[in-house]
Amino acid sequence: MEKQNQNGKMHGSNEQPRFISEPPGLRQPSPTAEQVARVHLLYSNLPFSIGISGLLACILMFVLTPASNSHRLLAWFGILSLVLMARGILFVFWRKHAYSRGEIDDLDDWLRWFRIGTIAGGVVWGIGGIVLAPLGDIGHKVYVSFALGGLCAGAASTLAIDRLSVVGFLLTVLLPQIVFLALQDDTLSYGMSAMETLFLLFLLASSRQTRLHLEENVRLRLRATENEFRLRHMLESSPIATCIEDAVDGRVIFANLSYASLIDTTPDRAIGAFTTDFYARPEEYAEVMDRLSKGEHVTNQLVELRSPGEPHWIKWTLTSYFPVEYQNKSALLVWFYDITDRKISEDRVQHLAYHDTLTGLPNRSLFRDRLQQAIATAEREQSALALMFVDLDQFKPVNDGYGHGIGDLLLKAVAERIGRCLRKSDSPARIGGDEFVVLLPAIKTEQNALEIAEKVRYELSQPFEIEGLTLGISASIGLAVYPDHADEIQQLINRADTAMYYAKSEGRNCVRIYRPDMREQNC
Structure with missing residues (x-):
């Protein structure tokens, strides 16, 4: 085993440390x-x-x-x-x-x-x-x-x-x-x-x-060179996903670990790839290039990224673009600030603001907005639409007898059954405890709306199997058609509600379409 003597030299080794043989004052x-x-x-x-x-x-x-x-x-x-x-x-x-x-x-x-x-x-x-x-x-x-x-x-x-x-x-x-x-x-x-x-x-x-x-x-x-080295060192250690791409062909010529992690790859594999391969909408990148060519600054651009293959993922970033010179050629420095978690949280808050937390259906606010847009479209295209009010029969006894937990599960099952009866263009919503509405934006005749309403009524009249319980309810449904029964949003809502009230008063588990002789109810 090597041993060290009093002078600091190592026995059993021919190599001597330089700091021993060269005094500091004589070092070049x-x-x-x-x-x-x-x-x-x-x-x-x-x-x-x-x-x-x-x-x-x-x-x-x-x-x-x-x-x-x-x-x-x-x-x-x-x-x-x-x-x-x-x-x-x-x-x-x-x-x-x-x-x-x-x-x-x-x-x-x-x-x-x-x-x-x-x-x-x-x-x-x-x-x-x-x-x-x-x-x-x-x-x-x-x-x-x-x-x-x-x-x-x-x-x-x-x-x-x-x-x-x-x-x-x-x-x-x-x-x-x-x-x-x-x-x-x-x-x-x-x-x-x-x-x-x-x-x-x-x-x-x-x-x-x-x-x-x-x-x-x-x-x-x-x-x-020193500035480029400093830039590279700074970018490599940056927690912000960063890449530098060739301004001519758009290929990545530098990528830090954060960028590689963002696109779920390694820095070596990121080099030579195209950033546009990961844009959910490549046309956004073309718009950015056009703005940069006009001398505009592009910072904090919201960009949706997605994987070009498996495994599938979607991420959201605030992206900034800076023209630079790198390795003696024109390049583009791109920063991707990952806000996926924030975007998901914001989307969730946005969803909760306009959707029913129990069924996931649009709530009253979102439904009124959709109805207003549908009426504007129908007026422009000279077409018709129908509004369907659905009120559950015998729901309160279920809720009181089996508890709110069973009642909530029943409401979710009702929302699913209503959805199965509708076309892709139709829009259901929950506006109250056991009250649902459905917008039918494209109908040719009243008969079309009645057929869909009857299908919904039939499905809701079939027994529900909830937590081992067999529950029987039904639905009273009212219909009003634009522009035959009303030519503005609140009037259409009131008359659909009136028709539903008459369906309930005439024995329930039926569909009624608004008639002029019906006395309107306050909604």
Whole structure:
């Protein structure tokens, strides 16, 4: 078993904790994201720089071989090849040990070796500018100067992010030739030296501006990445269901755990899906997109979600939509605030406000509203409707003799039997203790209404089996027809009630339709 000695080292292990071998004062500070990005940019441009240098060296070899010392030219080309090969090996190690892992260990060492390789290449090119130009051959001197100037112009762009690299390369390449040309005895060489000096100053100034722009771009990109990371971290830990979808194709490109839970799946399976797959009414989503395209804000939109398959579920959310930029492309941030429990509770309260708690049928308030709408429709379409009043016979003895529990069960059974006798368009309601009404919104003649009423009367006259008891009741039913018997809602109600009163007074268990000679009762 490993044991720890007094110095804090572990016996039986070759590994030593870093905090023991490195005092805190000597520890290297962690590189900033901007420094890491700079080194990444330098190394990402390295293959291009090596390729251009090698290609330019081959062209110079081809052009200068007839006019220069071939041994000296080959020696220079060999040295440059070794330098380029070393820089290539450095890039290979970079790819293997840093880039492939997405991180940089020993940042200063990588930057130092890059600078050494860059300046070494510059030194070789600077020497080449002197030893390759044939003496007395002004044409080849101009060609060499042109080649070195082009090389430095490219380097001023690719190396601009690191001031030491770009300054070191430009000076080692151009300064030797500037001095070399200034020492010649001809006016053209003097002029070329002066022009290259101005060109060097221009490249140093332009590389500085390029570096400032690159650094600003790097900072902006890092800031955007950091903001995106913060946004992602915030959304992942948010209790509000959140997803980000591509603004072009509508596919989900980010989903947090709350969203996955909302649609009953996992975050991985949510990625790539369409949010509209879970909309109960996809046309609502199209309307939202249209409003967003007009620059409108869409927040707290009530959206009904449903499962596209099994198991079946329905949920309600308050949904907000925010156009954003995510992963460098236009996207849509969508928040789904789950209010399913609240919606169910509100629906229950709404149902209780307009429905009878015992039978579940509409109550008096909802029934009057439906009757008013039906009369308006009938007036518009020049059609007829009927109102049926149903009053139970012999219900009070059952309620008194067997108790309210049995009476309540009997009322529920009555409501079920009435419902079985009606068409889908008909609307029953309970308006009192043992009083029911039925709206027949589409009838052609009085006979149609009488047939339905007789069916209800017959069904209610059959024995009820309740808790082992056989209970016998009946119903007295009154009918009034719009517009034959009344042309407004309260009058129609009164006359249906009057007809029911006459059915009761004429022996019960019968149906009566309103006649003008009936004396109306107050309802």
